[in-house]
Amino acid sequence: MSGPADSPVHSNIDARFPQAMERAARVRLMIFDVDGVLTDGRLLVGPQGEISKAFDTLDGHGIKLLAQAGITPAIITGRESEIVAWRAGELGIEHLYQGVADKREAFAHLLAATALLPADAGYMGDDWPDLPVMAQVGFAACPAQAHAEVRSCCHYVTRATGGRGAAREVADLILKAQGAYDDLLAQLLQAPNAS
Numbered sequence: 001m002s003g004p005a006d007s008p009v010h011s012n013i014d015a016r017f018p019q020a021m022e023r024a025a026r027v028r029l030m031i032f033d034v035d036g037v038l039t040d041g042r043l044l045v046g047p048q049g050e051i052s053k054a055f056d057t058l059d060g061h062g063i064k065l066l067a068q069a070g071i072t073p074a075i076i077t078g079r080e081s082e083i084v085a086w087r088a089g090e091l092g093i094e095h096l097y098q099g100v101a102d103k104r105e106a107f108a109h110l111l112a113a114t115a116l117l118p119a120d121a122g123y124m125g126d127d128w129p130d131l132p133v134m135a136q137v138g139f140a141a142c143p144a145q146a147h148a149e150v151r152s153c154c155h156y157v158t159r160a161t162g163g164r165g166a167a168r169e170v171a172d173l174i175l176k177a178q179g180a181y182d183d184l185l186a187q188l189l190q191a192p193n194a195s
Contacts, residue, residue, distance in 0.1 A: 020156040023139040024177035027122040029114055030066055031107070031133070032167055034077040034084050036126035037143060040163035053083050056163055062171030063091050069180040072114055076106045078129055107133045124170055126150055126162055141170045 035041050038059055044052040063073045074095035075088055081098065088096045095113065097106035111118065122139035123130065126146040134140040134153055141156040143166035151157050156173065158166040175181035 017156045020139075020141075020173060021177045023155050024122065024174045026120060027071060027139050027174050027178075028120040029072045029074060029110070029116050030063075030122045030171070030174065031074045031076055031110065031124070031137075032063070033123075033125040033127075033130055034075060034081075035079060036146070036162040037124050038075075038087070038163060038167055040161065041126070041145075051081065051083070053081070054163060055087055056165055056168070058165045059163070059167035059171075060087075060091055062168035063093070065175060065184055066171050067092060068184060069175055069178065071174065071178075074110055076100055076103050076110070076123075076133070078103070103129060103133045104136075107136065122170075122174065124167060139174075141173075142166075 032038055035043070035053075038055055039053045044054075046052065066073050072095065073091070073093050074097075075084065075093055076097045077084060078100055079098065084098060085096065095110055097110070100106045107121075107123075111121070118136045119138035121137045122141065123133050123137045124141045124143075125131075125134055126142055127150060128147065130142075130150060131153065134150070139156070140154045141158065142150045142154045143158050143160065143162035145161045146154075146157070156170065158169040160166040160169050172181060175184065
């Protein structure tokens with residue numbers, strides 16, 4: 001009997017991380033850090049001290065696809081930002097934790113709110129503040145430019161960098177591991193029902 005990993009679209013899964021597919025198959029909650037994961041980590045500061053961040057539309061669509069597949073997306077970030085609140089709203093992310101010094105507390109609250117276990121969660125981070133949560137989840141991922149300590153503890157390190165498709169790469173991996181990738185693509189490609 002063939003499984004999701006037997007599909008031709010899975011031939012590009014990174015062989016450096018043999019357990020990634022198995023771990024990603026269990027994810028029911030996928031948590032993202034913002035700076036360095038959903039953005040490239042740079043803060044663009046204007047003349048009045050206003051801060052701008054750039055988000056990749058590929059990453060955003062990947063997050064929406066996770067939600068369509070029944071996986072709850074969430075954000076836990078150390079900074080407080082109206083831009084992040086706007087982006088989370090645009091993507092339909094209901095679980096947003098900003099200005100979090102100790103991400104373990106937000107993670108515990110999130111698990112209680114979703115009635116899930118740590119093993120059911122995935123987390124994507126890029127720096128030391130992410131490590132305590134990454135050590136607890138069933139699937140830990142990071143972008144290519146993440147700090148070396150973070151890369152060494154991850155189940156999957158993307159080829160893409162933060163803010164440049166890394167979150168989409170992880171979303172695609174999860175969708176493929178759960179057999180949802182092909183179905184979502186087929187739904188998109190179906191001709192509209194003429195009635």
